[in-house]
Every structure is written in C-alpha cells, then in structure tokens.
Amino acid sequence: GESVGLHLPTLSVQEGDNSIINCAYSNSASDYFIWYKQESGKGPQFIIDIRSNMDKRQGQRVTVLLNKTVKHLSLQIAATQPGDSAVYFCAETLSSPNDYKLSFGAGTTVTVRA
Amino acid sequence: KAGVTQTPRYLIKTRGQQVTLSCSPISGHRSVSWYQQTPGQGLQFLFEYFSETQRNKGNFPGRFSGRQFSNSRSEMNVSTLELGDSALYLCASSLATDNTGELFFGEGSRLTVL
Numbered sequence A: 001g002e003s004v005g006l007h008l009p010t011l012s013v014q015e016g017d018n019s020i021i022n023c024a025y026s027n028s029a030s031d032y033f034i035w036y037k038q039e040s041g042k043g044p045q046f047i048i049d050i051r052s053n054m055d056k057r058q059g060q061r062v063t064v065l066l067n068k069t070v071k072h073l074s075l076q077i078a079a080t081q082p083g084d085s086a087v088y089f090c091a092e093t094l095s096s097p098n099d100y101k102l103s104f105g106a107g108t109t110v111t112v113r114a
Numbered sequence B: 001k002a003g004v005t006q007t008p009r010y011l012i013k014t015r016g017q018q019v020t021l022s023c024s025p026i027s028g029h030r031s032v033s034w035y036q037q038t039p040g041q042g043l044q045f046l047f048e049y050f051s052e053t054q055r056n057k058g059n060f061p062g063r064f065s066g067r068q069f070s071n072s073r074s075e076m077n078v079s080t081l082e083l084g085d086s087a088l089y090l091c092a093s094s095l096a097t098d099n100t101g102e103l104f105f106g107e108g109s110r111l112t113v114l
Helices: none
Strands: A010-014 A019-024 A032-038 A045-051 A056-058 A062-067 A072-077 A086-093 A108-113 B005-007 B010-013 B019-024 B031-038 B042-050 B053-057 B064-068 B074-078 B087-094 B109-113
Touching: A010 A019, A019 A086, A019 A108, A032 A062, A032 A072, A045 A056, A045 A062, A045 A072, A072 A086, A086 B042, B005 B087, B019 B087, B019 B109, B031 B074, B042 B064, B042 B074, B053 B064, B074 B087
Parallel strands: A010 A108, B010 B109
Antiparallel strands: A019 A072, A032 A045, A032 A086, A056 A062, A062 A072, A086 A108, B005 B019, B019 B074, B031 B042, B031 B087, B042 B053, B064 B074, B087 B109
C-alpha cells in the first residue's frame, strides 16, 4: 500500500536541499487545498493551491501533491533557501458557495541551516 | 497596491472589557474573513463577510461578533474579554466570489488580556 507521510511539527533542512512538508486533512468532502507560509510577525502568505480534481501542481520551486485516498497533502520545496524558514500551514475547504472558511492544519516550522 | 491593513497592531485589555478590531481589505476585495491564531489551537475561523452579509461563522461564543461596511471594511468585536481570548487576530480579504482563490492576510492584531 501507499505510505503516508508523517506530519512533523518541526523540520530542519540544509540549505540547498529539498524539503517535504506533510499534512493530513480531515474532511473527505474538501475539494480545495492551499498551502500558506507564515514568517515571524507576519500574516500567512499564499504559496500554492490545488483542487481535488488534480493530484499534483507545480509552482516556482514548490510542488503540491494531493492524495485523496488517504487524505494527505504535501508541499515540496526545491533547493531550500534561508528565506524559506517559516511556519507552513496546509488548509482545506469546500468550494461550494456559502461555505467560505478554511480549516488549517497545525503547522510545520521549517528551519533552514546554512 | 496596499495590502490588508489591520488596526491596532497591538493592544492590552483586562478581563471583562471589550475590544474592537478593524480591517481594511485590499481595494476591490469584497470578501473579508477573520481568524484567531493561538499557540494551542492554531488558526481557527471566526467568520466571513461578503457584501455586508455574514456568510459563515465558526465555533466561537456569541461574545465574538463582526460586521462589514458598504466599503468592505470590517470590524470584529469581542465583549466580556477572558484570558483565553489572548491571541493574534488575523483578517484576510479575497477577490473571489466563490470559496476558492487566494486569501490575502493582514499582519494581525495581537490582543493580550490581563
């Protein structure tokens, strides 16, 4: 069977390496997922999103993978840089009208080592 | 283009008092959401407004209320403050009329209740 990545509250990564951040979402009906980055003293910042009709989406240095079978989401950051140090949150929601609220995961604190 | 502006950035209140927080969304954005962020509970949805109407509400007591004005600016109010209300209150705005699309967060109002 497929393995599900474990959600870790913290992740330490060597600069230049790839990072993988995992998230397990709770609602099987959710059909829209987003990753946010929050730096110290700032509000969350949108990174990338994915709809449930996709299983992979790529952005600049980031890739989001969605496994609906096991309700798992991951964010891959290529060539991690010091500026990537932050707390990363996954969020889920239903894209139907009148239900615009995001349910956030617990967050993973990423620290990039020089 | 100015981002989401929240005022005040920091405030200290005592138990039993009330507080009003203000949010100015990005120009043209009609949807405004509020979230509470605490170390223990993470990011939790409070409510969302669109065109002066509350479309959705999270699981918070009635002491938490909000409103949106015709210019899309929003306020939230917390009455009879409790120690547990100490948190970072984040406002987010969105251009989307449905439940997808990027949420733009402000830097938050940090409330301390003594």
